[in-house]
Amino acid sequence: MRSRGPLGRILGEHPVGTAFVTPYVVFLAAVFAYPLGFAVYMSFHDYFFTAPGAIVERPFVGFDNYVTVLSDPAVRRAFGNVLVFLVINVPLTVVLSLLLANALNAAIRWRTFFRVSYYVPYVTASVAVVGVWLFLFNSNGLVNSVLGPLAPDPSWLVNSSLAMPTVAIYVTWKQLGFFILLYLAALQNVSGDLYEAADMDGAGRWQRFMNVTVPGVRPATTLVVLLATVTGANLFTEPYLLTGGGGPDGASASPVLIMYQRGIEQGNPDVGSAIGVLLVIGVLLLALVERRFVGKEES
Known part of the structure; x- marks a missing residue:
């Protein structure tokens, strides 16, 4: 049995199918996975809106935001x-x-x-x-x-x-x-x-x-x-x-x-x-x- 290289292991046995699926995976990651992960990040920090390009500290606050919500x-x-x-x-x-x-x-x-x-x-x-x-x-x-x-x-x-x-x-x-x-x-x-x-x-x-x-x-x-x-x-x-x-x-x-x-x-x-x-x-x-x-x- 011929061993596959790193690219072959990533693409699997049917690279054409992987190619067709990839745009949808990218779409899910961009529209659902990233916003959800960023929302989780914001919920554990003192996050607020700033001017574009401004660099400010947003300290970790643990479950304080969840306490605020539940109360x-x-x-x-x-x-x-x-x-x-x-x-x-x-x-x-x-x-x-x-x-x-x-x-x-x-x-x-x-x-x-x-x-x-x-x-x-x-x-x-x-x-x-x-x-x-x-x-x-x-x-x-x-x-x-x-x-x-x-x-x-x-x-x-x-x-x-x-x-x-x-x-x-x-x-x-x-x-x-x-x-x-x-x-x-x-x-x-x-x-x-x-x-x-x-x-x-x-x-x-x-x-x-x-x-x-x-x-x-x-x-x-x-x-x-x-x-x-x-x-x-x-x-x-x-x-x-x-x-x-x-x-x-x-x-x-x-x-x-x-x-x-x-x-x-x-x-x-x-x-x-x-x-x-x-x-x-x-x-x-x-x-x-x-x-x-x-x-x-x-x-």
Whole structure:
């Protein structure tokens, strides 16, 4: 067997494949790995913005920034808010996208029209869609006009109890089209023989759905849960636009929004980085729990 040189050991047995993968590896390192590592560095130092080219000392402060973050009531409330968001958003996303994808996978009239209709909000600019929702859910909006005396007071987006659930429902609706496409792709891999066997056993529509469709798309469900969790934990644009920056009184603020306020607006990037590192750790732990739970069901 011919021994390979140092370059051959680096490129492996298939150098062409390595060449194709290298740009993506560089992209990940530049866009994800380096910023994350720099954020960890900032979170352990007294880091502040300076003029370009200025050389200043940024002393190591240990866990002081993390103590500051964990002792801040606004930060603790923001993490609680995002948990409320995920509890509403993730189950709704999974259930609605699977049900709608299953319906759109059937031979119905105007199927293409409905598929495009559900996908349009996902690709539409958030600013434009938020304007519609502000019209619907403000104090004198269409929703309150329809509800009449049943409308909440204060209204939806200025109500400390309803602001975050309203944001969660908005995000669920806006992103639904993307997850419907994921389920539609997964449904193509569910064998029709399984449905025929279920029909021969006398299974009804609901039984076919629960015993054939749901197990058949479980890998896609795992992906949907993880993606919904990660995107939900990074919530920023929606509360920033819908509730004027996390209002009322921080009831809809997210950790990313607080990180922006502390790090950029207030000029404390070290504190903002500590919030970001804690958020990354929390999302990883939550994703691990979800993955193990779904894996247990698959086994």
